[in-house]
Amino acid sequence: MFQTFIDTLADLAVKSGIAGFFAIDGGWKFAVMILISFVLMYLAIVREFEPLLLLPIAFGMFLANLPVAGLSSYIEGGLIYYLYQGVKMGIYPPLIFLGIGAMTDFGPLIANPKSFLLGAAAQLGIFLTFIGALLLGFTPQEAGSIGIIGGADGPTAIFTTTKLAPHLLPSVAIAAYSYMALVPIIQPPIMKALTTQKERMVVMEQLRPVSKRERLLFPIITTLVVSLLIPDAAVLVGMLMLGNLLKESGVTERLSKTAQNELMNIITIFLGVSVGATSSADRFLSPQTLYIIALGLVAFSFGTAGGVLLGKVMYKLSGGKVNPLIGSAGVSAVPMAARVSQRVGAEYNPANFLLMHAMGPNVAGVIGSAVAAGVLISILG
Amino acid sequence: MDWNLAGAVILSGLVIVFLILGILICVVAITGRLSGTGKSGKAAPAPAAVKATASVPAAKPAPAVQAGISGETVAVISAAVAALMDEQAPGMNYAVTGIRRKRFSRPVWGFAGMQQNTRPF
Numbered sequence: 001m002f003q004t005f006i007d008t009l010a011d012l013a014v015k016s017g018i019a020g021f022f023a024i025d026g027g028w029k030f031a032v033m034i035l036i037s038f039v040l041m042y043l044a045i046v047r048e049f050e051p052l053l054l055l056p057i058a059f060g061m062f063l064a065n066l067p068v069a070g071l072s073s074y075i076e077g078g079l080i081y082y083l084y085q086g087v088k089m090g091i092y093p094p095l096i097f098l099g100i101g102a103m104t105d106f107g108p109l110i111a112n113p114k115s116f117l118l119g120a121a122a123q124l125g126i127f128l129t130f131i132g133a134l135l136l137g138f139t140p141q142e143a144g145s146i147g148i149i150g151g152a153d154g155p156t157a158i159f160t161t162t163k164l165a166p167h168l169l170p171s172v173a174i175a176a177y178s179y180m181a182l183v184p185i186i187q188p189p190i191m192k193a194l195t196t197q198k199e200r201m202v203v204m205e206q207l208r209p210v211s212k213r214e215r216l217l218f219p220i221i222t223t224l225v226v227s228l229l230i231p232d233a234a235v236l237v238g239m240l241m242l243g244n245l246l247k248e249s250g251v252t253e254r255l256s257k258t259a260q261n262e263l264m265n266i267i268t269i270f271l272g273v274s275v276g277a278t279s280s281a282d283r284f285l286s287p288q289t290l291y292i293i294a295l296g297l298v299a300f301s302f303g304t305a306g307g308v309l310l311g312k313v314m315y316k317l318s319g320g321k322v323n324p325l326i327g328s329a330g331v332s333a334v335p336m337a338a339r340v341s342q343r344v345g346a347e348y349n350p351a352n353f354l355l356m357h358a359m360g361p362n363v364a365g366v367i368g369s370a371v372a373a374g375v376l377i378s379i380l381g
Numbered sequence: 382m383d384w385n386l387a388g389a390v391i392l393s394g395l396v397i398v399f400l401i402l403g404i405l406i407c408v409v410a411i412t413g414r415l416s417g418t419g420k421s422g423k424a425a426p427a428p429a430a431v432k433a434t435a436s437v438p439a440a441k442p443a444p445a446v447q448a449g450i451s452g453e454t455v456a457v458i459s460a461a462v463a464a465l466m467d468e469q470a471p472g473m474n475y476a477v478t479g480i481r482r483k484r485f486s487r488p489v490w491g492f493a494g495m496q497q498n499t500r501p502f
Binding site for chain 1: 383387398399401402404405406408409413416471
């Protein structure tokens with residue numbers, strides 16, 4: 001009996017996760033990945049960097065790298081494998097867009113449609129980084145997935161990557177969400193370097209009121225225009241606009257609230273955990289991941305610069321009525337990028353209130369990055 | 382590296398993004414003008430001072446208020462009516478002509494709670 005007990009303990013020890021660190025080939029990599037997941041958890045919990053997504057992603061990474069547990073998104077049969085099918089089949093990102101649409105006020109964009117141009121200019125980083133990635137030896141499909149990080153839109157980055165280069169999903173998703181979280185740190189130096197103090201102090205005119213009819217027509221017209229011209233972007237833009245129509249119609253309050261809260265939260269948990277669980281040690285720990293993280297920063301910086309530079313052009317053309325700082329909000333990270341424009345503007349003129357003006361390019365950036373994703377998928381997919 | 386492909390992706394990507402968002406600018410601007418709230422091409426002429434003065438509507442008579450209803454309650458009810466009218470019929474002329482207590486068998490807050498709870502069904 002005693003011998004059986006000893007044998008059972010020995011058998012458990014051999015099959016345990018602790019033994020896995022030493023017995024499995026490259027077992028130390030699991031320990032490194034677990035440490036990385038702890039760093040991400042720290043950033044999410046203590047520093048509050050995009051915690052709603054970063055925390056599930058970090059915990060998914062933690063689960064996927066527990067040796068022997070078999071909780072990676074790629075190991076068939078487990079819970080996380082089935083949750084991951086929503087990512088793999090492109091279901092979660094459009095549903096997240098539904099929630100974003102239900103939460104977003106497109107009023108500032110409707111009041112000042114020229115903001116669309118700033119949202120377009122901020123997509124510059126996507127295409128410039130595409131070249132950088134090609135130069136580093138990535139395939140065109142991989143380069144497209146890496147470039148889309150510059151759109152600063154997590155669901156769009158995930159959606160594009162699942163279509164073009166699914167094997168890069170963990171690196172692209174983590175880079176995209178990390179940089180979105182770091183918007184307040186990355187953007188201000190670029191904004192200040194590209195603008196003069198006089199430009200930063202421009203006080204913009206108050207936006208006109210937007211009628212309910214305009215708010216109702218906007219989602220329908222936008223879906224029609226984008227979907228007919230770029231069918232690959234239809235699912236993202238369509239769901240974004242459906243969410244917005246639920247909100248603006250005023251007759252589907254329950255659906256709008258569900259899209260904004262319960263549905264959005266459920267999908268966020270599923271998406272975060274399953275994306276995090278794709279980053280198993282064997283797939284994540286490679287020089288390629290470092291390249292992707294570096295290129296993501298380049299994409300993000302060029303996107304910010306593109307928006308600010310077009311803002312400067314609009315400043316000149318409007319005779320000094322447009323504050324170029326709102327251009328940086330064209331990278332879609334909603335509403336963080338708009339808050340950064342407001343904060344930097346207020347540093348130079350505390351009475352200046354740029355937030356609503358920056359929300360226009362900010363939500364235009366969401367549409368712009370979805371269109372850019374559609375273009376990349378249609379050319380490279 | 383395939384420079385042709387890279388050039389094609391960048392050129393078509395940027396042109397298409399600007400083109401589509403440019404089309405949206407035009408469509409949104411046209412929708413704004415048709416609904417009468419967008420900026421027109423020409424700035425509207427400033428109304429003459431005399432005309433503006435003449436067009437100011439005469440002050441509406443104060444609403445007939447039932448005894449026992451305080452001025453503060455009248456102000457709150459008027460503000461609520463103004464907010465509702467502004468939301469549901471912007472630009473419509475209206476006046477609060479009277480405020481009186483409603484005879485009602487069910488307590489008003491109880492009725493409001495019941496309405497809120499049963500509205501979805």
